[in-house]
Amino acid sequence: MKKKSKLSSPLLHLVLGALLLLVLMLVREFRSGEARKRPAAPSPTAASAPLAKRAENADPFSPERLVDLGERVLFGNNNPRLDSDQGLPVGPGQCPSCHKILPEQPPNRFPPLIGVMARAGERIKEERYQAFARRHTEAGEPKTGIRPHAKTAGEYVIESIYCPSCYVVEGLGIHDSNDTVSMMPLIPRPDLGLSDYEMAAVVAYLQAVEAQGDLSKVTAKEDWENYFGRQLTLPEGADKKPLSVAVPQDLSKVGLSKEPPDVIIEKLACYVCHKIPTVRIAQVGTIGPVLTLKTTAEKRIQSPEYQRALSEGKVRATTPKQYVIESILNPSGFIVPGFDDAMPKNFKERLTFGAAENLAEFLLTLDEGAMENQFQPASDDAGSVSKMRD
Ligand code: HEC
């Protein structure tokens, strides 16, 4: 007995050892097989994987090039992700500041642009869309003169960008407009410097993502041309300057103390959501209140809602200047009644304190009268219905 067990022990070790080696080899083989397969699997992060070679096509109107540019117009770069340090990537097109486009973006009450192509195809069949079309057959939609006439999903998205009030999603019209005037600002305006080419690129990107990278589904150029009945062209000077090159997360996106308020308002895109008297670029925003803080700051502080937030320790301003700085740097502490908590949360990182202070001082010079006495913006009309609430 004793002898037998002594003999079998080394044998057992040998057998076990061989088995272990085999298992290890199998595991390694399996792992590397998996790794080899992985890049080919469809990636849920935007359209990146299948579009890896996208920018190499020489034709600026090729789907590859359009999708590539569209991503940069939307997010400012080609590797967009929601990052706890940098916050939401927002490019010159501004769309992600209101619409959920990245899967990891939190939902909000505005229509998500994830899945928008499928929804767009349904929208144009709605009786409600036909009603908008009938309402604007004669003169066109007042602000843009465009008559709603989208025939395809791509055309509907183009129409939404060029004429937000051609069809207004229920519940998302500006205050008192009975959903006839959209809260969405007009983005392709000459003064904002965004070209038709860049807008078509945004649509191309949305189409590519929704088709999971299948570029044969990218019809943005044709959609644009069919919608407007003319050829899509490159913006002037496109051959000289690169289009919407990636804006690195650096000083070009940070408001500095030495910069005048209107520069900061443009850089940080406050105009997208706010009307700001005397600032030419800021005449269309309706998502946030009109900024006439000389009139409103003191009233806000006195309001029962603010006093409640104060007693709960969420806010701490006692002077108008503190209130304005706080509204910019800590926007969720107090929400102006009647509005959403839609203000970007990362201005803390994007403004030096000096710049926030200068901005606050400037905003505190603007009272309600300034809105009426300022220059007349081109084609002032129904879109400028005041949304002030006190
Ligand atoms: C300041 C906020 C804001 C910004 C910035 C913005 N939108 Fe909108 N958008 C809205 C709101 C609010 C609506 C819903 C009202 C309406 O139908 O116009 C909307 C509606 C839309 C719709 C129609 C969606 C549907 O379900 O029918 C599309 C498409 C759209 N936006 C695309 C864009 C694109 C593309 C950009 C960037 C170029 C953009 N939006 C920028 C606020 C915004």
Ligand code: HEC
């Ligand atoms: C995406 C939309 C959006 C952008 C961009 C935005 N805001 Fe706002 N802002 C809002 C909304 C919505 C409110 C009202 C809700 C609240 O109090 O947070 C608001 C409120 C404010 C208030 C308080 C106004 C009052 O009447 O009490 C100030 C001040 C303000 N914003 C300044 C700014 C400045 C300065 C910028 C640019 C640096 C900016 N906002 C950019 C949406 C925006």
